[in-house]
Amino acid sequence: MVWDGFFQWLASLTLWDFILIFWLFILIDLTRSLGKPLFLIIHDLYCSRKCRKTTLIFKPKVSIIIPAHNEEKSIVKSIESAINADYPNKEIIVVDDGSKDKTAFLASLYESNGAIKLVRRDYSSGSKAGALNYGILFASGDVLVTVDADTLVEPDGISKLVNELVDPDVSAVSGNVRILCGDSGKRNLLVRLQEYEYFLAFELGRRFSSIIGTMMIISGAFGAFRTQEMKALGQYDKDTITEDFDLTLKLRKLRKKLIYNNKAISWTFAPDTLRSWRTQRIRWTKGEAETLWKHRNVFKIKGFDFTSVVSTYDMLFSDVILLVLRFAWLGSLFFIFSTNIIYVLIFSFIMYLIIESVGTGLAAFLSRDKGNLKYLIYVPIMVVVYRPYYAVVRLIAYFNWLSKKKTNW
Structure with a gap:
């Protein structure tokens, strides 16, 4: 079985293997969290000189x-x-x-x-x-x-x-x-x-x-x-x-x-x-899984453009695969190296606090509204409580989808 082999592989990992995986997660999140605002800043600087907007003369109904x-x-x-x-x-x-x-x-x-x-x-x-x-x-x-x-x-x-x-x-x-x-x-x-x-x-x-x-x-x-x-x-x-x-x-x-x-x-x-928040997020996540599964043929469509393939793979990787891997990594770390897990968690939160704070500051700069710097005060609770709990809710939603539990609007 695939899962048996996966868990056997997890059990064979050393502490240094887990540290390497941890830094891989950090690198992925660092690229996604800081790469976007840096790209947008460069784009805005370019567009301030080059880009021009046109306006509709005819107003369609x-x-x-x-x-x-x-x-x-x-x-x-x-x-x-x-x-x-x-x-x-x-x-x-x-x-x-x-x-x-x-x-x-x-x-x-x-x-x-x-x-x-x-x-x-x-x-x-x-x-x-x-x-x-x-x-x-x-x-x-x-x-x-x-x-x-x-x-x-x-x-x-x-x-x-x-x-x-x-x-x-x-x-x-x-x-x-x-x-x-x-x-x-x-x-x-x-x-x-x-x-x-x-x-x-x-x-x-x-x-x-x-x-x-x-x-x-x-x-x-x-x-x-x-x-x-x-x-x-x-x-x-x-x-x-x-x-x-x-x-x-x-x-x-x-x-x-x-x-x-x-x-x-x-x-x-x-x-x-x-x-009510949990109900909404379970609905959204379950719907995402339904839709990705429904359109699983996107990779087989002749002429399907490269950006669509990349964006679909990216969503599948970041929202589903990475989520499962993080829980598997954390669970294995807890059972195999339980004496060291507290240090890993503390260091993880510090790293993500830095990444989140820098990303939020850059987003506020991009918005050209200094008032958006107020969101920096929510960074600690977002990193320590909100995002981890949301990850658990998303995992529950994927299980609901697998069990074909019905959801209405």
Whole structure:
């Protein structure tokens, strides 16, 4: 058996072997954490002199689709932010997917004065993808903009998204999603840690992947697509729970150009209890596994571009393989060299504190907002508590996927 051989190999490792593996992990994380901001700094210096943006003269009609299922706490704010968007040629379609609360009633108040179009389903489709597809049936715009029911868009956010489509080669644009507050209006420590997490993920990760052409997710919370291309793709598939990731991979298979605009800003509500956060992250991770497995044929597709192959392998390696290897390494170290593990853990945390702090400082510099330096105070708890616990949650999610445990939206 493969696993028997793997565990026999682990048992044969010496302490020096474990130290070598540890430094390999450090090298990988150092490259990923600091390489991105350094690249972006160089890119920004170059673009400040060379890059020029064009603006749409013709404003194509935009259909803003807001799928909602039991979102009475946030639906009003989401609708009003879409209404107040400065983009002139737009329609707003709210899809009530069998809500049991006051979502439909609150949305209907805006339908009565013609501000939105409300479409209702008596029974939930069981997925956000189903709700989005239903909304697309009523869309008449040349561009589709999807906005989550717990997300608020900045007044110029939609204009900035759509403006990227002036390039005929661009098929989809991801917006910048930031944390507004917790689901219940709180801004507790958990919410602030997610705010910091989103800041790094979008300011570094999404910007970097957009520039080098390896972006894997057009955010479902705030993203824009060409309507004809979306319909040609068959819209959203309902066989995964991360429909935005699935759709992005479908676009990548067709070698479409996908970009990110960090100036197209939206604000979302974050889980403010550990239980709701854990549920959300298990859903995301399980959906990632579902989608990667569904699209496992990407490596066999003739003509599949190099950047797509690299980005898919990178996600598989960093999110799945490295996670399993870290747990295997740590578990083996504990059982084989238990007397030394405390020193290894202390040294690990010190190294990652340094890497995280430098990366956060560079990200704040890139954002040109000194206020983002505030995230440095969260580095210790992010490194010592948040990320290790998230790793455990992700491992649980992968087991849920393997056991075929069902998850709805």
